[in-house]
Amino acid sequence: MTQPRLRDRTALRVLDFLWREGPANRVDVVRATDLSRATVSKLVGELQAQGLVAERPAPVAVAGRAGRPPTLLELNPAIGAVGGVDFDHGSVGVALADLSGGLIAETRHELDVDNQAERAIDLAVDSLRRLVAAADLEPSRLVGVGAAISAPVRRDTGSLAAAGIMTSWSAISLRHELERRLGVATHVGNDANLGALAEVRAGAARGAANVVYLMLSSGVGGGLVLGGALFTGHSGMTGEMGHVPVDPDGPLCRCGNRGCLETVAGSQRLLEAVRPVHGPDVTIEGAAALARDGDALCLSLFQRAGVAAGRVAGGVCNLINPELVIVGGDLIVAGDLLVSAVREGMAQTSIAAVRGDVRVVAATLGDRSALLGAIGLALAEADIAAVARAA
Numbered sequence: 001m002t003q004p005r006l007r008d009r010t011a012l013r014v015l016d017f018l019w020r021e022g023p024a025n026r027v028d029v030v031r032a033t034d035l036s037r038a039t040v041s042k043l044v045g046e047l048q049a050q051g052l053v054a055e056r057p058a059p060v061a062v063a064g065r066a067g068r069p070p071t072l073l074e075l076n077p078a079i080g081a082v083g084g085v086d087f088d089h090g091s092v093g094v095a096l097a098d099l100s101g102g103l104i105a106e107t108r109h110e111l112d113v114d115n116q117a118e119r120a121i122d123l124a125v126d127s128l129r130r131l132v133a134a135a136d137l138e139p140s141r142l143v144g145v146g147a148a149i150s151a152p153v154r155r156d157t158g159s160l161a162a163a164g165i166m167t168s169w170s171a172i173s174l175r176h177e178l179e180r181r182l183g184v185a186t187h188v189g190n191d192a193n194l195g196a197l198a199e200v201r202a203g204a205a206r207g208a209a210n211v212v213y214l215m216l217s218s219g220v221g222g223g224l225v226l227g228g229a230l231f232t233g234h235s236g237m238t239g240e241m242g243h244v245p246v247d248p249d250g251p252l253c254r255c256g257n258r259g260c261l262e263t264v265a266g267s268q269r270l271l272e273a274v275r276p277v278h279g280p281d282v283t284i285e286g287a288a289a290l291a292r293d294g295d296a297l298c299l300s301l302f303q304r305a306g307v308a309a310g311r312v313a314g315g316v317c318n319l320i321n322p323e324l325v326i327v328g329g330d331l332i333v334a335g336d337l338l339v340s341a342v343r344e345g346m347a348q349t350s351i352a353a354v355r356g357d358v359r360v361v362a363a364t365l366g367d368r369s370a371l372l373g374a375i376g377l378a379l380a381e382a383d384i385a386a387v388a389r390a391a
Contacts, residue, residue, distance in 0.1 A: 194373025196223025310345020
């Protein structure tokens with residue numbers, strides 16, 4: 001059988017549709033590509049022979065339908081892989097996934113990421129190479145990498161707007177460094193933005209079109225999904241809710257300003273208040289358990305954090321009228337206690353009509369949201385022609 005040239009636009013139109021829209025029947029492919037039924041049939045057969053396209057039974061057959069059972073076409077997820085990296089404040093997480101987003105392998109290493117930029121990048125690159133080798137995958141089959149980091153990211157350069165926040169990263173273009181070392185297209189995003197993307201793809205916001213994601217961790221951030229797509233603004237630096245001032249006379253924030261939301265709702269600040277009373281080894285999980293048991297200090301700290309975050313989120317809701325506010329990050333271990341506090345804060349700043357439209361729920365992906373979002377970013381930005389060439 002004649003193999004289709006991958007530069008052939010008609011073959012790429014079929015591949016691109018299956019890549020972007022997922023499993024579909026032949027009629028859907030004909031309609032979407034504006035190709036004839038005969039052309040689609042020929043191309044699909046050739047693409048299947050190359051191993052680029054697979055066929056599988058439809059989930060539910062039409063009852064009583066005569067003839068051949070319906071089947072769906074999909075891009076073969078095994079023809080390539082993407083990498084994901086999460087540069088958290090205290091660790092580097094790395095994962096490898098197939099082209100359907102299914103995880104192949106993942107690992108995480110403890111590290112002071114904020115102050116060891118070069119070491120963090122070295123660790124990420126080495127770990128991803130090891131995962132590729134362990135999966136018996138040719139390096140050329142890695143078609144893209146996504147990376148999440150706890151700092152504002154400029155979309156145009158891939159560098160971090162980290163002055164005063166993560167000083168060891170301020171002179172580094174993370175995108176450039178990863179592309180140079182790995183030799184593959186890389187895309188970088190803020191961890192809260194990518195957490196929002198992950199929750200929409202596979203978490204509490206699946207199927208929602210307009211979402212505010214609140215990430216309450218050692219850093220505090222937010223992500224916006226508008227019209228079903230991640231919104232990153234003019235240069236990519238949306239979502240810095242943690243640096244919205246909530247108390248002009250409050251403590252100094254790592255950004256250089258005073259009384260930012262992060263100084264009230266950040267997990268590290270909460271622990272700094274808890275440990276002198278309950279001991280130096282208390283974790284966020286332990287503080288949350290104490291709060292649920294009625295400990296006055298822990299209860300008041302989680303309540304204060306949630307209300308402050310809710311007040312900021314309420315103002316955002318007035319602007320964009322979302323259907324969901326997702327509360328995630330380290331502090332979500334407090335569960336309903338925190339979610340209720342966020343609702344209380346939103347009630348103080350959002351108008352009734354907007355507030356009546358929005359649900360406030362807990363995130364479901366936990367501390368893996370940024371890593372899963374990084375994989376989602378790599379998949380969203382992958383070039384189908386590069387995927388086909390790699391295969």
